[in-house]
Amino acid sequence: MSDVKTAPAAAGVEPTGDAPLLEVTDLVKHFPVRSSGVLRRVVGQVRAVDGVSFSLQAGKSLGLVGESGCGKSTTGRLLTRLLDPTSGAVKFLGHDVAKISQKKMLPFRREIQMIFQDPYSSLNPRHTVGAIVGTPLRVHNIVPRNKTLARVQELLEVVGLNPEHYNRYPNEFSGGQRQRIGIARALAVRPKLIVADEPVSALDVSIQAQVMNLLEDLQKEFGISFIFVAHDLAVVRHFCPDVAVMYLGKIMEVGPRDRLYEQPHHPYTQALLSAIPEVTAATVGTRRERIRLFGDVPSPIDPPSGCRFRTRCWKAQDICAEVEPPLTTLVTGHQVACHFAAPPTVEDAKASQIAAEVAASGDGEVPLGAITP
Amino acid sequence: MTDATTNGRPFLEVEDLSVRFPTADGVVAAVQGLSYSVELGKTLGIVGESGSGKSVSSMAIMGLHDTKRTKIDGLIRVEDTDIVGLEDEKMRRVRGNLVSMIFQDPLSSLHPFFSIGDQISEAYLSHHPRASKSTAKKRAIEMLDRVGIPQANRRVDDYPHQFSGGMRQRAMIAMALVNDPKLLIADEPTTALDVTVQAQILDLLQDLQREFGSAIIIITHDLGVVAEMADEVLVMYAGRCVEYGAAKEILTHPEHPYTWGLLTSAPHLTGDPDLRLTPIRGNPPSLIDLPKGCSFEPRCPYANRLPDNRAAEVLPELRPGGRGRGHLVRCHLPNPEEIFVNEVQPRL
Amino acid sequence: MADPALLENIPTEPATPERRTLKSKSPTQIALERLRQDKIAIICAVVVLIFVLIAIFANVITSLTGTDAYATNQDLIDEYGFPMINPSAAHPFGIEPRLGRDLFARWVQGARPSLQVGVLAAVLSTIIGTIMGMLAGFAGGWIDRVISWVIDFLLSLPLLLFVIAIGPVVATRFGNDAETVSTVRLWTLILVFAFFGWTGLGRLIRAQVLSLREREFILAARAIGVPRYQVLFRELLPNLTGPIIVFLSLSIPAYISAEAGLSFLGIGLVEPTASWGQTIFQAQNYYQTYPIYFWQPALGILVLVLALNLLGDAIRDAFDPKTRR
Amino acid sequence: MLGYIIRRILAGITVVLVAMVAAFVLFFVGPTQPEYAICGDRNCTPDRLADIRASLSLDEPVMKQFTDYFGGIFTGREIKTGGFTKECPVPCLGYSYVANDPVTKLIVERIPVTLSVALGAMVFFLLIGITTGVYAAIHRGTILDKLLVGGSLVLSAFPYYIVALLAAIYLSIQYEIFPRGGYVPLTQNPIGWFKGLLLAWFVLGLVYATQYARYTRAAMVEALGEDYVRTARAKGLTRRKVYFRHALRAALTSVVTILGLDLAGLFAGTIFTERIFDVQGLGILALNAFNVGDLPLIMGSVLYAAIILVALNILIDIVYSFLDPRVRLS
């Protein structure tokens, strides 16, 4: 294991100046939607990621939360250049990753790695564990061929797997063990940044904690930075000092976790937090007064004008439909994109429930300004 | 609320249920010696990690196992009917009528080729053979409306893929409730959904229960969900019940090390984020050659506190918990309460 | 050593001496090990191997047994064309009606062209189909459209009729002695089969690649920086072994029996190549009056086909980590 | 959907055109000598050979023949054949060299025959194949299941020609289990039509049925494992409904795609079946055309086969989209 630590530093990517490890500015990714006509014209865009900015210092971790389809994975893939951004910049140590030619990407690939959500589909079922973990070593020529076996076994040990399972296939492992294999693979190149796309979502709670602890330890041990994507706010809170909440391709609220979880200013963050069922003596057997959201997430092809959340927001007023609220820094030190940013109150829960009832009795929508807090 | 019991007995009684699958590798003992009961108007939560036999046991209540490939022993009594070994046609009349079930993944559980309305009416028609198609369709629209699908009369002809995840699960619920069952088994109904949607669905289930007074079994691995929904909790591990009792009791004063593990391994929204999580070490055992002693022994951090090799050698009986009140626990540890208060609670 | 906390809760077994001798095994090695455990597979492999050896050493076998596939023994034939002798040491399977050639030797010699056509055409079409399917599925865009179009195009040509049109024509371009014509015919048949035969596999592979392409392990490989062609051949290809092996094991017998079928249209292989298909064709009228003539090539094909099929299934299973025996 | 279909049709047209060009080129590359076939064995004088060549325009430049031919399809043309000049209306596919009849007529005449064989066999193999496939899937692992799979292997190991010939001899001639083969138009005598085709349907159907049983079995096994089948059972549906409405419906989609190609093959003619069971359809027609180098008929056959294939491919896509609403709307 000590070998891993002293592995030669990655060649090629030198930091320029004192740039942060990662700086994302106005990142946009639109997927074209084509018509079904003869010409297959582009008739629309799935605005999967629509202007996301944040930065990350070396050794730190940023959590990315949000509901399904809000663009978390797409962001992750843009960072690792598995997708080319429509616009915007991803600066890694000052180099714009989005503009490097595919051929020159190799050194960067060594610096930015990825862990995937699904431990079943992220491992090639026809490769042995040895081959899976050995691939990055081979591709980046990290160790001579005859040393690969030993190095892979060390990596397996680091992630807590039996090194003698080298010749086994992934399907012979449990979900948690597979996720460890995926982690060993990402670790093999000793990256500076790991984009973890929901690495524990598919795991059982008991196993989830094992993997979380492992990631935590690895981060401490090797000083790796993480972009940690998840939909579970508790998990993100546990792992990341900074958290960004996404909704429909945009960041709604971002900041240090204490502020964000204790003083959520965005109605959406508030709704998310209140929706999480918790085991506390207080909750057992009784339902809390929670914020209830109505309706579904709108289509990213045609997002609502102005504030994207307004169609489900009990606070929404006319201005929300007209002006898109910018991400503004609050006194608490975190940033929120809302015209009516305010800490949660008991009235919010009530108002949201009224709105939900209005929606249910009507056609599923609530007119703007119908509920005034 | 309606009378909680029929003939003074709980609506559903499961006694000493065991489900085994003979396979090429050996006999998989998916469920062993499981007993519990549910009363009308009450909710039972079953928790446990993947593969602990939650689904298998509840599918046994529905009679969904392939009788040729499954060995089911014990007693399952629904209302007045003994389900085990019931002949096919009679069982069919119970399914979806007296007892119905919703599943984890609403997309794969709905037939992709039939419209939502068709699938709901079909469920209605199969237990109301004399009803006309249009009645069935009206009933479907009514149910969709009831579960909160906006513009139900238009959406009834949509196909599952045209629904969002939350709507699909609502449709599943509508389908399950179309025949006014007295027991609804919800097998991880929200695992595939986002938290906000999960909250909507859980609300819906509670509303419906309040309205119809039916019994609910909710299967989940999320203790938070159990805490919000259940009156009673059954914790399963490796096919056996390891702890059983009132929800409040079990969630606040659990006595089985496995339950402690479940509580300590999940991060919480409040509390110190820098506090290290305490996972349950190791992996779940194979159900083919279970250790003859306590199945949790290999992963139990407290097993070594027992004298001799008892944990590994002797299967612990389900015994009343320290504080009584119907709390049952399957553990050899003599002083679980003490350990919980002193060693486990601080980590929460 | 890293922080011991890393290993907390994980029961690590102590390093055994085995660890030192552990070797990295390729999937093929693992599959072979598994195959060795499979009795049916071994039997089938032996059967196939015997057939292959017979095909390769046909000349040796005939000369060892003192039989000759080409020498006529018309003195042993009666005036109605029927053999006047029963199978004997000199002619273990008896002799052919009409010309009186030794049937055993012809059976042995017939294994060669039959297997040649079957194996070569199947291997070629498998290679073409795999590459085309992978290209179309992975590259997408216009490459996909072109390949899909070509597949449609080839499917729309009546294969049989083109063999009829091409076969005899090509042969005569190369020479006019029996040997040349026969060899050219063999190769034409192989190439035509391969050229038309890959489309089914191509489509299948394309569909598979389309779905595999979305799997996260492909993303993982790209994230690591695995070059494109390696993604194709190292990551995707092993996941296609199932359909490829099945196709191969089904198409070898299909081509063998297609060659036999073509003989009925007068466009199969030609003498002096004594293929099984050719023999069945000539023997069809004798199915009741001289059954051994008809049945020996028919049984040859039958046994070979069954063995190949079962072997194919076994190999596919051996390569598939999911199937455990 | 409509746009998609139009796109498919356009692509299909290019396929058909290139297939015809290929047939044309192949004909001129190969030393086919239709004049000999037409001239016959007797009295084939050099003068007559030259006459025939001229009357078939074989002495003209290839390019001109090609443009004449294709022009004829759209505008019609006059054709000189066998000493007579004939009007050939749109769509003119030329006159068969040998039969001296318009190709269109020859093909159209045979279509009912081939369709009768193909559709009847289809009914047979779908019925037998799908029911046995479903049965085997439901009872997978049993001896019957294994027998079915093994039997289909054995059957596929023999050249089809032999299977069909022996079936004809044993089943119909020696033991008279089936009526004698032979095509009688349906419109003329429905019973005769049915009797005459029965054995052909049976044998052709059986050979295909073994394959379809295998496809269906595999698809059914997969479908039976799907969650929605479990849901169907949980709703309290009868077994029959679960298997046939829910599982089979899903399994059929994959069978339908294969069916498209197979049907295209059958519609283009089944040479051996037609020959052995005395139902001469398009297969024999095309075979003879290729054998004697009857260019217009070859081109006609290729055109027909290509159109059938393209059309069926498109049709299958449409059918598929009706079976699977996910395809329909995306």
Next chain:
Amino acid sequence: GGGTTPSDRNEGSQSTATAKPAGGEFDVILNDKATGPAPEVEGAQQGGTVTVLTAAAPETFDPTRSYYIDTLSVGRLIHRTLTALYLNKDGKYELVPDLATDLGKANADFTEFTFKIKPSQKFEDGTPITSKDFAYAIKRSFATEELAGGPTYQQIYFLDGDKYKGPFKPAAQGGGEDYAGVETPDDETLIVKMAKPFPDLPYYLTFPLYSPIPQAKETKENYGNKPVSTGPYKVKSYQKGKSLILDKNPNWDANSDPARHQYADQFDFKFSQEPLKLQEQLIADNGIDKTSITYDNVDSSLLPKIQGKPDVEPRLITGPGTCTTYVYLDTTKITNVDVRKAIGVAYPYDNIHKAAGDSPLTFQPGTTTYSPVVPGWQNFDVTGTAAKGNGDPERAKAMLEKAGQLGFELVWPYSQDNPIAVNTSLARQKGLEAAGFKVKPIPMPREQVRAALDDPKAAINMRPSGWCPDWPSAATIFPAIFDGRLIALNPTSLPNKSLLNEKEVNDEIDRISALPIAEAPAEWAKLDKLMMEKYYPVVAVDYAKNAFLTGSGIGGVVNDAYAGGPDFSKLFVKK
């Protein structure tokens, strides 16, 4: 005319037989006085349908285009002609007047013939038959470009035969309504004029080619689909290559027809049948097969299912055919007659027959250029092999050595896709090699074999083929294939496949051709012997025999050599 048999057995065939052929058996009785009706067939019954199965696929039933043995014999059911050939009860052929009142009156040098038409004869539609209809048929027979495939003696023998192009072409191109070779002074009289003596004309007129054709019903190339009938049967339906169904013709006058019967109600011809299947059908004799018959020769591979089986063997009808199998030797390339004879001596007759799947039922060894069914036939044996056994390689070798030609190279083509052809070629090769020849068989696609046999420039020197006389006269043989002047007349094709050009032979052909029918046969026989002894242009291999199966429910089955099988008109269905 002539060529090969309909079944295209153009290569090798046949073996030993018991019957020693002797001369004179098949002399034709010229029965000028014969009148209808034809003598009853023993046991004949009315009604029923006769099904005829065959692997062949006749191309057309246009009388003008009928020339294959099967279309000719089927044509005789449909068409009546001026004269007819009839096989009588005693197995003798009679040439009888049919629609004509006698066999025709010829002038002294056989260049003009006059026929009187029988009165009140009708077509199937009831319109009366006149001499114009015969004249039109004659004119139509010259339209060989439009209606290809028919016999062409008229172009050689008839007046202006080489110039006139038939009624479909304009006069400018040599066609038109007017043809000098035929005159019809009135509706009963027909005068036909020749360019050179043609005593055999009454034979030639038995072809459906010269059945009356009503010009009003002319449908040109479609006429064959529904020819207008004059015979006992008319076409009910015809599908090319598939089936032909014949119904009774109510307007046929039995009393005027000395050569035809009308027993069955219907004839159902089924073409393009699978050979093995059709033979099995007749052997099994079940259901409809009981009233079926075939004219295809039985395959020797099936004989064990027939011979010695009391229920099958009697239904195998055998008898002589008309064809003779030869190997033409290119006399311009194998110039030494002794070498040619050595080939005949070395020829592996038996082995070739075995290889070809022949049996004693399908051939009889033959050593002459025509067979005993031709009047006047005389046997002789130039090679001394009797065309039996496997030749005498030793003697052949000695002959070669004597001629100083040991290792002489023999080259022939064979069809690579036809196993029979491949097998026979192999047997031939082994036999000839044993005698010290160098041998080079060339495999070719079927079409090319046809072309090579017909191509004077082909690099081959042996052409395995055969010949069949069109009527019982050697006049359909020598002038057609051994006349040396044919070579110059046909620079690119090869009626004379031996390229034999001997003045002696040519002169004899001219002389004998002008002799009356009664005198010619003996002369032809002499020419045959002379030609073979002196020039040996062909290896004569065998005389074909017919051996065909019939269902048990069919009566009146006799082998009619010139009908290539049964005489259909004699068939009846047993009740």
